[in-house]
Amino acid sequence: MQSSNDIAATRDIGIMAHIDAGKTTTTERVLFYTGISHKMGEVHDGNTVMDFMEQEQERGITITSAATTCFWRGHRINLIDTPGHVDFTIEVERSLRVLDGAVAVFDAVAGVQPQTETVWRQAERYRVPRIAFVNKMDRVGATLDRTVEMMKSVLHAHPMVVQIPNGLESAFTGVVDLLMMEEIRWTDDTGTQLTRQPVTEDHEMYTEAVLAREALVESVAEVDDETMTVFLETGAAGVPLDLLKAGLRRATIANKGVAVLCGTALKNKGIQPLLDAVIDYLPSPLDMPPVVARRKADDGEVQRHASLEEPLLALAFKVVHDPHRGPLVFLRVYSGVLKVKDAIQNVTRDRKERVNKLLQVHANKMQEIDEVSAGNIAAAVGLRFTTTGDTVVLATDREQVILPGLEIPEPVIFRAIEVKSTADQAALTEALERMQREDPSFTVRVDPDSGQTLMAGQGELHLEIIVDRIAREARVPTNVGKPQVAYRETVASRLNHPIEYDREIGGKRQYARIVLEVVPRERGAGNSFVNLIPEPVRERGQKLEPPKLLPDMIAAVREGAMDALTRGPLLGYPVVDVEVRLADGGYVEGDSTAVSFRAAATMGLMEAFEKAGPRLLEPVMKVEVEVPEDFTGNVVNDLVGQRRGRVQGMEPLRGLQVIDAEVPLAEMVGYATALRSATQGRASYTMHFSHYAEVPSDRQAEIVTRARGY
Numbered sequence: 001m002q003s004s005n006d007i008a009a010t011r012d013i014g015i016m017a018h019i020d021a022g023k024t025t026t027t028e029r030v031l032f033y034t035g036i037s038h039k040m041g042e043v044h045d046g047n048t049v050m051d052f053m054e055q056e057q058e059r060g061i062t063i064t065s066a067a068t069t070c071f072w073r074g075h076r077i078n079l080i081d082t083p084g085h086v087d088f089t090i091e092v093e094r095s096l097r098v099l100d101g102a103v104a105v106f107d108a109v110a111g112v113q114p115q116t117e118t119v120w121r122q123a124e125r126y127r128v129p130r131i132a133f134v135n136k137m138d139r140v141g142a143t144l145d146r147t148v149e150m151m152k153s154v155l156h157a158h159p160m161v162v163q164i165p166n167g168l169e170s171a172f173t174g175v176v177d178l179l180m181m182e183e184i185r186w187t188d189d190t191g192t193q194l195t196r197q198p199v200t201e202d203h204e205m206y207t208e209a210v211l212a213r214e215a216l217v218e219s220v221a222e223v224d225d226e227t228m229t230v231f232l233e234t235g236a237a238g239v240p241l242d243l244l245k246a247g248l249r250r251a252t253i254a255n256k257g258v259a260v261l262c263g264t265a266l267k268n269k270g271i272q273p274l275l276d277a278v279i280d281y282l283p284s285p286l287d288m289p290p291v292v293a294r295r296k297a298d299d300g301e302v303q304r305h306a307s308l309e310e311p312l313l314a315l316a317f318k319v320v321h322d323p324h325r326g327p328l329v330f331l332r333v334y335s336g337v338l339k340v341k342d343a344i345q346n347v348t349r350d351r352k353e354r355v356n357k358l359l360q361v362h363a364n365k366m367q368e369i370d371e372v373s374a375g376n377i378a379a380a381v382g383l384r385f386t387t388t389g390d391t392v393v394l395a396t397d398r399e400q401v402i403l404p405g406l407e408i409p410e411p412v413i414f415r416a417i418e419v420k421s422t423a424d425q426a427a428l429t430e431a432l433e434r435m436q437r438e439d440p441s442f443t444v445r446v447d448p449d450s451g452q453t454l455m456a457g458q459g460e461l462h463l464e465i466i467v468d469r470i471a472r473e474a475r476v477p478t479n480v481g482k483p484q485v486a487y488r489e490t491v492a493s494r495l496n497h498p499i500e501y502d503r504e505i506g507g508k509r510q511y512a513r514i515v516l517e518v519v520p521r522e523r524g525a526g527n528s529f530v531n532l533i534p535e536p537v538r539e540r541g542q543k544l545e546p547p548k549l550l551p552d553m554i555a556a557v558r559e560g561a562m563d564a565l566t567r568g569p570l571l572g573y574p575v576v577d578v579e580v581r582l583a584d585g586g587y588v589e590g591d592s593t594a595v596s597f598r599a600a601a602t603m604g605l606m607e608a609f610e611k612a613g614p615r616l617l618e619p620v621m622k623v624e625v626e627v628p629e630d631f632t633g634n635v636v637n638d639l640v641g642q643r644r645g646r647v648q649g650m651e652p653l654r655g656l657q658v659i660d661a662e663v664p665l666a667e668m669v670g671y672a673t674a675l676r677s678a679t680q681g682r683a684s685y686t687m688h689f690s691h692y693a694e695v696p697s698d699r700q701a702e703i704v705t706r707a708r709g710y
């Protein structure tokens with residue numbers, strides 16, 4: 001049974017980095033020194049623990065990447081994977097939502113690289129406390145100062161340098177720990193043996209270390225009042241170790257400063273102090289503000305603390321497919337306790353489920369556990385419906401609450417996919433189903449007319465990555481169509497349309513007469529159907545008039561109308577924001593059935609849409625570009641001049657401009673590349689669906705002509 005001591009001794013963290021800065025090597029070393037992995041490999045040998053896992057098919061490739069648990073100094077560290085791609089808000093959100101802190105890995109030669117900036121800003125947006133590990137101190141050209149300076153100038157961070165390197169490049173032997181004023185030297189190849197030696201006056205680094213320690217105390221004092229008070233009284237030298245450490249921790253957790261460490265993961269130097277810093281400075285779940293959830297019953301808010309006494313509240317943040325165990329649902333528990341065999345309520349989907357097993361994932365093994373409690377992370381086996389972003393509580397809880405969901409945006413782009421050989425069809429279907437469960441922003445449907453399988457997602461790159469995963473993981477060769485924008489159709493004007501349907505089918509007359517009215521509605525209002533035919537009323541002393549249409553005929557008209565709305569007249573996209581009114585109708589006893597009314601409505605409406613000025617609607621994206629000042633003009637001109645964008649606002653943020661714009665998705669094709677080359681890779685952007693808007697008429701004509709092929 002866990003106690004709150006255990007919560008205090010937990011760290012839920014991510015390791016984030018620019019590609020190639022050494023994230024994999026650092027992670028692998030962390031797992032080695034924490035004693036989970038006893039075999040050390042290097043990336044270039046292709047046998048790191050992570051790579052090793054890849055070969056171990058039975059455990060599934062991606063399991064380690066969701067969350068891995070290791071232990072250090074009596075603390076549990078849950079390493080949560082942070083995505084390499086920052087393009088999909090949902091991917092980023094789901095990992096940043098569940099971690100409390102992060103280690104940012106830098107390359108000591110390259111310093112702050114463009115992608116580091118992007119990742120850093122994401123973390124900033126979610127206020128994730130960070131410590132920095134300046135890696136690759138052994139490389140030619142490595143310095144600590146460059147990265148520290150760039151952290152200030154480019155990232156506008158407040159570095160608190162807690163170590164300085166002893167030697168650089170191939171002469172790098174270790175670091176001086178400025179808190180302890182100790183030289184740490186690694187003395188064997190595996191980096192398991194290290195010596196600590198006090199840096200006293202006779203030490204060659206003494207003067208440098210004293211100055212660096214003073215600078216450290218000042219940098220902490222600048223952002224921490226308690227340290228400042230003592231510093232002003234006693235000077236830097238008088239600030240005691242425990243106070244300085246506490247100040248560093250407070251500053252980190254408050255997101256006011258970033259402790260900076262250095263080393264070389266590849267040469268096995270610097271990892272143990274990094275683990276110490278994770279424990280010492282990054283927050284435990286108890287340090288985090290309570291999560292705010294919404295009561296389902298009345299929309300009120302409740303706060304849940306990282307406490308075992310409070311009711312269970314957990315977030316499913318990733319679903320990973322395990323070939324033997326089925327889907328593993330990774331849960332972060334915010335409050336309370338979840339036990340094996342507990343019946344849970346998936347509040348998001350309103351479904352009850354049972355947890356068959358709980359697993360703690362380590363780098364190279366999975367351990368069954370009996371329970372998972374507040375602040376911790378585990379994978380649940382046996383859940384059939386729960387997917388990424390869902391809130392889970394105990395089925396026995398009276399109060400159902402829901403965490404602010406990962407907003408699932410409307411799919412705006414789609415692509416056809418087909419197998420090269422029909423023998424692979426089942427495998428493709430299965431792979432697509434799995435992807436949908438893992439990633440709720442990805443959907444698949446079969447087009448009823450063409451029979452094509454259509455994948456829909458958030459952007460070009462999103463679908464590209466999925467296609468790539470299908471090729472790698474499902475090993476199914478496929479053909480994919482070009483990405484297509486998901487348009488909608490609507491009508492521009494109001495129209496009254498009488499329809500008389502009179503056919504002979506199988507020697508029997510089918511008759512229906514209706515008058516439909518098509519009325520455009522406000523953008524985003526959706527479709528509606530209204531029956532305006534008045535009920536017959538009985539006049540005094542007269543017989544009740546027969547109704548103009550019988551109830552089953554009216555229902556059939558509604559069905560037929562809904563049918564017609566699924567395919568617009570221009571290009572067959574769904575019709576939206578239209579009200580269909582049934583204004584009048586008539587039938588002939590014996591010759592009219594529901595079937596004839598349904599057909600009349602569908603056919604009649606299709607004609608009506610053609611006549612009522614059909615319009616194409618396109619998805620418009622909310623685009624947020626973060627760009628250094630010098631490039632702002634170019635970026636805005638491009639958005640407005642070239643991409644039909646509308647700038648909604650601009651705001652300075654940490655030395656950058658944040659441009660808020662609305663841009664039609666069709667104009668965002670290839671934007672990542674264009675932005676990179678226009679800004680030397682220094683800008684970043686996120687986009688998500690905002691609304692549908694009318695395509696300008698000249699473009700509409702162009703699109704329709706092109707799509708119809710004439």
Ligand SMILES: Nc1nc2c(ncn2[C@@H]2O[C@H](COP(=O)(O)OP(=O)(O)OP(=O)(O)O)[C@@H](O)[C@H]2O)c(=O)[nH]1
Nearest residue numbers: 018019020021022023024025043136139264265266
């Ligand atoms: N010289 C030197 N090379 C290192 C160090 N750490 C990692 N590398 C090398 O840098 C390259 C990238 O390291 P990875 O650990 O794969 O980096 P990553 O950030 O995970 O990169 P991706 O897997 O591409 O995202 C590899 O060739 C490593 O061997 C280091 O401390 N010093």
